[in-house]
Amino acid sequence: MSATRVGSAGGSRALLWLLAPILLGGGLRLVAMEQVFPTRPIGDELYYIGTAINIAEGRGHFYNRHTRAFRPPAFPLLLSRFIDVDHPHDELDPQTFLPRLDRLDPASPDPRLREFLYPLTLLQVLLGTGLVALTALLGRALFDASTGLLAGFVAALYPPFIAFSHYLWSDALFAVLITGALIGVVRGEARPGWVVAAATGAVFGAAGLTRQFAIPIAGTCALWWLWTARPADRWTAFRQGALMLGVVALVILPWTVRNYTIFHRFVPVATVGSLAMAGGNTLESPDWRRPHGPALNAFNQRYFAIHDEMERVDFSRRWTRDRIREQQPTWIFKKMLRSLPLLLGPDSIVFYKIERGAYGEVPTTVMRPLAAATVLSYVLVTAGGVLGIAVAVGRGRKLLPGLLLGIVLLVHVVTTANSRHRLPWMPLLMVYASFAVLQLRTLSWRGPRRRGV
Secondary structure: OOHHHHHHHHHHHHHHHOHHHHHHHHHHHHHHHHHHOOOOOOOHHHHHHHHHHHHHOOOOOOOEOOEOOOOOOHHHHHHHOOOOOOOOOOOOOHHHHHHHHHOOOOOOOOHHHHHHHHHHHHHHHHHHHHHHHHHHHHHHHHOOHHHHHHHHHHHHHOHHHHHHOOOOOOHHHHHHHHHHHHHHHHHHHHOOOHHHHHHHHHHHHHHHOOOOOHHHHHHHHHHHHHHHOOHHHHHHHHHHHHHHHHHHHHHHHHHHHHHHHHHOOOOOOOOHHHHHHHHHOOOOOOOOOOOOOHHHHHHHHHHHHOOOHHHHHHHHHHHHHHHHHHOOOOHHHHHHHHHHHHHHOOOOHHHHHHHOOOOOOOOHHHHHHHHHHHHHHHHHHHHHHHHHHHHOOOOOOOHHHHHHHHHHHHHHHHOOOOHHHHHHHHHHHHHHHHHHHHHHHHOOOOOHHHHHO
16 A cells, blocks of 8 residues: 555544544533523623624614624624524514513523524534534644644533533634634645635635734734745745735725725724723723723713714724823833733633623532633643643744734733633644643653743
């Protein structure tokens, strides 16, 4: 048998083994969803549902007549495809329907609301299962099949991933798209090609229409291609990166044109960034470590009292400049001390949902093991991921996560931060944690730097 056939057979067996974490992850997510369904939508979930209803009803992409580009369009557009406008619900007017969802009692839900939410939540289960598969494939692309298999099992069992598989936030879709795009980035570095570059750009573009943070991430990955290329291949890497970014721009351009037509202003994707920047830089005085307080409440009241969306953007930008100016020269240090614990601390949005009553009454016998599993799993994945990055060698395997996680930390330190924002980057840490576990016996601990790590 030829070496090519042996390699092909080995690859097929490895892909077959990847079905195990996918089936495990999908089963756990489906069981968890059925056990807790329906959870009451809160906060941004209501925004996405309301916008999706307007799209499904043919009214276009907007939340209300004052909010037409507040958040990116991809996730509500996807949700709208799972809303049955012909079903005999009460009229799907967000002004009346969303308050009913906001008052949903998980213990005795309205059957109509339950029926409305079921396909939307099942979509999240499918996205969560897809994230397990993509995490495994990212591990395979970065390292090998064994690393991918272990990373897939970690993703399948990771409690916050299971929880997000029945939440109606955009994080699950963004995580799927970003992880898929990173697979393309790694493939494009190993075997440069125009098809891979174009496909990766298309996925990054879709991710940018889900959360605009994907745009600088795509630029960072293009720089990584250039950095890791051999001198003789630099021009090829440059053209590949330019093609990828060009496709990103082409995917996002129609939405940008739509926004310019409405606002007569350059709004690439959404206006929410100015709100996040203003909120994140409203440092409460004298306790600037608190993320919420009277100053932030005052800003929110003034912001949402403004009807014109562009006036909101201008107001929030002025507010941000004034707050940063007030905090000089210690602004960046205060932001680091406040934002990094919010982003990296062992908190979870699961606890926030429980606190807000989204699950109804949760007994202590459930809450304690859930909290322990959530915190412990996060700590282990993060510690293992850092170790894996430290000991990875060759082909930019240390540089890629360093660049990506570095820009994530920078953006969320400067703007706003909470535990939700790290979810899309956990698959990358899971891959490196899995690599570290599989390499523990072969690692050399000689030298002060390795012992220090």
